[in-house]
Amino acid sequence: MTDGEERDGGKERVGGGPRGFEVNLDKVREILKAHKGERGGLIGILQETQAAYGYLPRAALMEISKTLKVPMSKIYGVVTFYAQFHLKPRGRHVIRVCLGTACHVRGGEKILEKVGEVLGIQPGDTTGDLEFTLERVACLGACGLSPAMMIDDRTYGRLTTKKVEKILKEYSKEAQGA
Amino acid sequence: MPFSLNEFKKLRLDLMAKAKEPLSHPRVIVGMGTCGIAAGAQEIYAALSDEMSREGLRVQMKRVGCIGMCEKEVLVDVELPGTPRYTYGHMSPDRVPKIVEEHIKGGKPVDEWVVGVITDPENPYADLPFYAKQRRIVLSRCGFIDPESIDDYIAMGGYGALVSVLSTRNPEAVIEEIKKSGLRGRGGAGFPTGLKWEATRKAGGDKKYVVCNGDEGDPGAFMDRSVLEGDPHSVLEGMAIAAYAIGADEGYLYVRAEYPLAIKRLRLALKEAEDYGLLGDDVLGTGFNIHLKIKEGAGAFVCGEETALLASIEGERGMPRPRPPFPAQKGLWGCPTNINNVETYANVAAIIERGSDWFAGMGTEKSKGSKVFALAGKIANTGLAEVPMGITMREIIFDIGGGIKDNKKFKAVQIGGPSGGCLPEALLDTPIDYDSLTASGAIMGSGGLVVLDEKNCMVDIAKFFLKFTRSESCGKCTPCREGTMRMLEMLERISEGKGTLEDLEELERLARIVKDASLCGLGQTAPNPVLTTIRYFRDEYEAHIKEKRCPAGVCSALIAFYVNPEACKGCLLCQKACPTGAISGQRKEPHVIDRSKCIKCGACEEACPFDAIVRGKEGVA
Numbered sequence: 001m002t003d004g005e006e007r008d009g010g011k012e013r014v015g016g017g018p019r020g021f022e023v024n025l026d027k028v029r030e031i032l033k034a035h036k037g038e039r040g041g042l043i044g045i046l047q048e049t050q051a052a053y054g055y056l057p058r059a060a061l062m063e064i065s066k067t068l069k070v071p072m073s074k075i076y077g078v079v080t081f082y083a084q085f086h087l088k089p090r091g092r093h094v095i096r097v098c099l100g101t102a103c104h105v106r107g108g109e110k111i112l113e114k115v116g117e118v119l120g121i122q123p124g125d126t127t128g129d130l131e132f133t134l135e136r137v138a139c140l141g142a143c144g145l146s147p148a149m150m151i152d153d154r155t156y157g158r159l160t161t162k163k164v165e166k167i168l169k170e171y172s173k174e175a176q177g178a
Numbered sequence: 179m180p181f182s183l184n185e186f187k188k189l190r191l192d193l194m195a196k197a198k199e200p201l202s203h204p205r206v207i208v209g210m211g212t213c214g215i216a217a218g219a220q221e222i223y224a225a226l227s228d229e230m231s232r233e234g235l236r237v238q239m240k241r242v243g244c245i246g247m248c249e250k251e252v253l254v255d256v257e258l259p260g261t262p263r264y265t266y267g268h269m270s271p272d273r274v275p276k277i278v279e280e281h282i283k284g285g286k287p288v289d290e291w292v293v294g295v296i297t298d299p300e301n302p303y304a305d306l307p308f309y310a311k312q313r314r315i316v317l318s319r320c321g322f323i324d325p326e327s328i329d330d331y332i333a334m335g336g337y338g339a340l341v342s343v344l345s346t347r348n349p350e351a352v353i354e355e356i357k358k359s360g361l362r363g364r365g366g367a368g369f370p371t372g373l374k375w376e377a378t379r380k381a382g383g384d385k386k387y388v389v390c391n392g393d394e395g396d397p398g399a400f401m402d403r404s405v406l407e408g409d410p411h412s413v414l415e416g417m418a419i420a421a422y423a424i425g426a427d428e429g430y431l432y433v434r435a436e437y438p439l440a441i442k443r444l445r446l447a448l449k450e451a452e453d454y455g456l457l458g459d460d461v462l463g464t465g466f467n468i469h470l471k472i473k474e475g476a477g478a479f480v481c482g483e484e485t486a487l488l489a490s491i492e493g494e495r496g497m498p499r500p501r502p503p504f505p506a507q508k509g510l511w512g513c514p515t516n517i518n519n520v521e522t523y524a525n526v527a528a529i530i531e532r533g534s535d536w537f538a539g540m541g542t543e544k545s546k547g548s549k550v551f552a553l554a555g556k557i558a559n560t561g562l563a564e565v566p567m568g569i570t571m572r573e574i575i576f577d578i579g580g581g582i583k584d585n586k587k588f589k590a591v592q593i594g595g596p597s598g599g600c601l602p603e604a605l606l607d608t609p610i611d612y613d614s615l616t617a618s619g620a621i622m623g624s625g626g627l628v629v630l631d632e633k634n635c636m637v638d639i640a641k642f643f644l645k646f647t648r649s650e651s652c653g654k655c656t657p658c659r660e661g662t663m664r665m666l667e668m669l670e671r672i673s674e675g676k677g678t679l680e681d682l683e684e685l686e687r688l689a690r691i692v693k694d695a696s697l698c699g700l701g702q703t704a705p706n707p708v709l710t711t712i713r714y715f716r717d718e719y720e721a722h723i724k725e726k727r728c729p730a731g732v733c734s735a736l737i738a739f740y741v742n743p744e745a746c747k748g749c750l751l752c753q754k755a756c757p758t759g760a761i762s763g764q765r766k767e768p769h770v771i772d773r774s775k776c777i778k779c780g781a782c783e784e785a786c787p788f789d790a791i792v793r794g795k796e797g798v799a
Contacts (some may be wrong), residue, residue, distance in 0.1 A: 042493035043476055081495040083477030088560065100397030101592060101628040102554035104642050138646060139397035140436055143554035144213050145249025146562050153438045157216035167185055
């Protein structure tokens with residue numbers, strides 16, 4: 001649910017550049033085994049692959065293409081259609097700031113700006129240390145608590161720019177501690 | 179341990195009887211929907227548990243889904259043996275010790291924090307305006323049962339409809355009952371559910387599917403999320419009944435990935451229902467088979483459109499297909515498929531149990547039953563409200579919703595998300611049903627209501643929605659792909675003060691073309707926000723065009739920030755907040771904004787405690 005420009009992944013956006021290691025294909029092979037013979041399983045396989053690698057490495061997609069006997073062009077078509085899929089490495093934490101109607105009228109843009117300012121990145125970008133990726137999302141369904149954002153699977157509501165600073169500080173602390 | 183029909187009937191009666199027994203220990207209930215958790219419910223739950231064990235108290239702790247009062251989250255309820263259920267709102271960990279000490283141990287509710295009392299679970303919070311006008315069918319169990327416990331659902335009568343259908347009715351009779359109830363699709367267009375089922379049943383072929391559309395993509399709508407999080411079994415039961423009626427043995431629940439908690443609880447519910455023999459092969463030993471699976475959406479708004487959703491389940495790009503053939507004839511993998519949305523399925527069991535006459539007794543001539551509305555935006559009580567069809571918008575916003583936040587003036591209500599429209603004050607007294615809303619230029623949609631006040635600009639709102647539909651357009655058909663783009667360009671010109679009256683005319687004309695010529699619902703309804711705002715708020719468009727002025731002070735190209743020297747106390751706070759250093763002035767002296775440096779971010783306005791920052795017209799000092 002991001003803007004088209006960010007969805008196609010056409011621009012080099014990762015701050016620190018791709019990590020320089022070989023992609024281990026064991027994980028994707030295991031996923032493919034679990035889905036063997038399943039009809040219409042491509043999206044599910046891609047979702048699990050992304051969960052395993054944090055993004056969709058080209059080598060993993062080739063493996064999927066080979067095993068399912070689906071052309072790479074078709075896989076690329078599916079991957080780039082859905083906002084959820086990413087062809088570039090992403091941060092350990094994904095921050096999704098809600099810009100749905102309720103959040104829009106209650107100042108969601110200011111929250112997005114604040115997060116961007118604190119992390120020093122634009123929506124769609126990942127911090128250089130691969131800790132955070134910032135995204136906008138069309139609606140989290142937490143309209144009753146707007147403006148809202150989600151960090152990984154956790155939703156934060158009734159945000160103010162001050163609260164955002166506090167929340168991000170907690171996450172940064174955790175990152176330094178880790 | 180799959181049960182047989184008779185075993186399950188007995189279990190059900192036992193659980194229902196047990197639920198009616200008086201409490202033996204105090205019960206503490208914490209609202210743990212996404213809203214509750216976002217407001218900090220997990221911390222409160224932990225604090226309560228700690229406090230109980232520290233005090234050595236025997237207390238039954240219970241997690242429930244959303245009861246609808248999002249504004250007052252975190253909600254914690256305390257029920258002592260023989261007393262009503264007291265609800266505490268805006269709970270924070272520091273309030274825990276006092277509630278434990280005075281209420282749980284001492285038996286005396288802490289009145290200052292109580293936001294409501296439930297004496298009759300059938301009619302919760304009868305004395306609160308937020309609930310007095312509600313009729314809760316779909317939400318009747320949300321906030322009462324533990325969504326992670328099938329026994330809790332059964333104890334409140336759950337799966338009774340499925341049992342009754344499997345033991346006493348043939349599929350045709352089930353379809354007849356749904357048809358007679360007048361239930362219409364709750365996902366947007368309002369197609370009669372019974373007719374859809376009938377068409378799918380009558381379609382040829384051995385293999386048929388049921389699909390639940392849980393891709394609640396409309397920004398501003400969150401009722402399906404709350405139902406899935408708060409009462410997942412009601413949706414599964416409705417789907418099982420639909421499958422029985424149409425002759426399907428397989429089905430999918432398509433839920434958007436932005437709702438991880440709903441997916442988690444649904445998975446658990448599926449497993450529990452399978453363990454009990456309520457889903458799967460040979461349901462309750464009756465020979466009926468139904469296998470349900472969950473498909474997570476991957477983030478594409480257009481997948482809420484039924485044919486696009488089917489393409490997505492098939493693992494393809496979620497692009498819509500021309501209709502006919504309708505999914506009832508040719509749906510998933512070419513087989514007849516019945517698609518309803520979450521709220522529609524959640525109505526089914528209640529209709530079977532209480533009868534179509536009861537259901538049809540509510541609502542207007544052509545729109546029966548209730549509808550859940552999600553109240554958001556500049557409204558005092560945000561939350562979920564389930565009301566009988568035919569209620570007026572004024573009742574929902576002012577009686578249930580408590581009016582406008584911060585005593586501002588009502589300007590419009592946006593209903594139906596990007597497919598809907600903005601309705602002005604003058605239409606607030608129209609009874610709400612599918613047809614009256616369509617006549618007004620909006621649509622029922624999924625039922626998201628976003629209230630706008632005088633500080634919202636209608637051109638900006640139209641632009642907001644068009645930006646959304648432009649970026650979510652799948653690109654398959656030209657009217658939608660190109661039309662939304664061109665419309666957005668015109669709106670942008672207008673919001674920057676560069677528009678002409680011809681632009682406005684052209685915008686309306688193009689909007690009608692996109693509406694008529696697009697392939698699917700996304701494009702056909704995308705112009706609604708533009709058309710309704712022009713229809714009801716033309717003067718605002720004209721102010722942007724003729725006077726280069728944004729009356730609400732929103733469109734940044736047309737506004738400028740000034741310091742009102744009389745209100746300014748010289749506190750320096752705005753200077754600290756300004757990201758570009760555009761504000762100067764000594765302490766205790768009125769500040770001044772350097773307009774050449776100002777980027778109009780509004781940070782100063784937010785920081786100023788004295789309302790001394792004012793928005794004026796660009797170009798006038």
